[in-house]
Amino acid sequence: MIGTNGGNLSTNQTTKEILFLDPVCTHNIWGGTRLREDFHYPVEGDDLWECWGISAHPNGDVTLRDCGFRGMKLSELWKKHPEVFGNVDSDRFPLLIKIIDAKDDLSIQVHPDDDYAKVHENGSLGKTECWYILDCKENATIVIGHNAGTKEELSRMIHEGKWSEFIREIPIKKGDFLQIDPGTVHAIKGGTLILETQQNSDITYRVYDYGCLSNGKPRELHIDKSIDVITVPAKSAADSVKSVADLPVNTLNELYACKYFHIYKIDVSGKMTFEQNAPFMNMTVTDGNGIVNGQPVKKGDHFILPNGFGNVELQGSMQIIASTI
Template identity: 45%
Template structure:
């Protein structure tokens, strides 16, 4: 039986709004000076992560999902459900919105829509997000878009390091300049741009917008998501459940010592935000981890121990 964490090699994405902080903050070997995204745990066809340890070394996560479903609590479904990223927004991201599952399947042929959430790793003083809008009806939304009344339409929210933002499908949103986040999302790459600050691509052309589809899928009027973080654990491992919803459950863990037994509820997706330490599986094999590592604890591991000083974002599908 498989008794070790599955460490993954990230996939990097060049973005017009990206920068170099993924290298500066996490030591990643990024491919360009405008690298915006690190896909740390991904089985999506646009960038599957590769296993870098153990018997599955060299396999991509989509291949492991297809051939070794016992590692994922025998969860049903053709596609691995989640995707974990770190984003470096040197400049503002486009204002965008994502569809639900039904719309994504029917219109785009994607397995999933996109509900996501963000943990703010770091941001510059005064950083903001776009989260929602001020239109009261679809007609008013359409009029404000047509008249380029973006300052009136878009709702901006101040942020600081450690903030958490839940972004259900249909939410108008944008990550602001000077922000680094960890994003946990459904495994989807469907994005509709509403507004892009009149930016142009490398060829000098205006970037494509998707106004009609955005209006079709947007939540109008906007309603803030209702969720309440839950604290548990002890001084050695403080666990904060950030959100539990239909697609995923996400936690922030703060390890400051030694914990002899942690239960694995299904299979866990783990990203190390800071620090280092050691993980021991059921009193047997040991694995070290450090800042910037991404790994999965498969469902064949029923419990594990940890020691060290580190912070993590941990998630699992809500099954």
């Protein structure tokens, strides 16, 4: 038994194993301390930038823990035991889930789609992603989209450095959701904490970097590639963000679905159950604590429910962002 909000939660043993993961945390001058202070990841430093919570990418391959595959990398499990993931036809684990702590404003970026990345980035996947706003400052904004009406205007604004004309900022608040398709200009502003779900890719084109220096030198920009892939005109500001803060509790609420992923938000209050009938389901506890099929979980935990897991029993007071393909 464990206690949550003054009540006791009973534990039930599951017949399918939950795959718990040890994340990989990265350092960057734009990072802060919230990954350690809020999520209690055992990483030192005041420049904690990203937690790659569910990832089989070479730049951040997480390790299995507290299960029969303890010590194995997720990429290795994907290759050696495809049945765990429903024998999905893919040469790599398809998704990547991060928590990002942006202490300062980040560079203005855009990502390519699969076709462009395959040709220009040595066969890499493109990068479709989405953001769930875990926290942000009062009256916060985020860069999403741009103000150019044509490719010619886009090129002129970028080459002439007309950044105040080009960049579009829109207001955000905690509990907002943003879908970021390839070709979408975007950037996180300082003081924003997000959970990002994306394709398994690390391809980013920098359009503008505010003149920031890394090790005393400007970082590389990717102007020509950016102009190639930026969508013109941009999706409207009204269509770029939606609030998902007050969805029904104890429900598997679908936030978005596309050919690359399905995203869900679960606010558990007491008990709920649902059937895990996807090839696999990624889960990150973004707040609170509780029990999943007899296993205690807490804020910051990342785990995968494998193929054939069946009935999922959730108890406690917690928020979970889940995803599958």
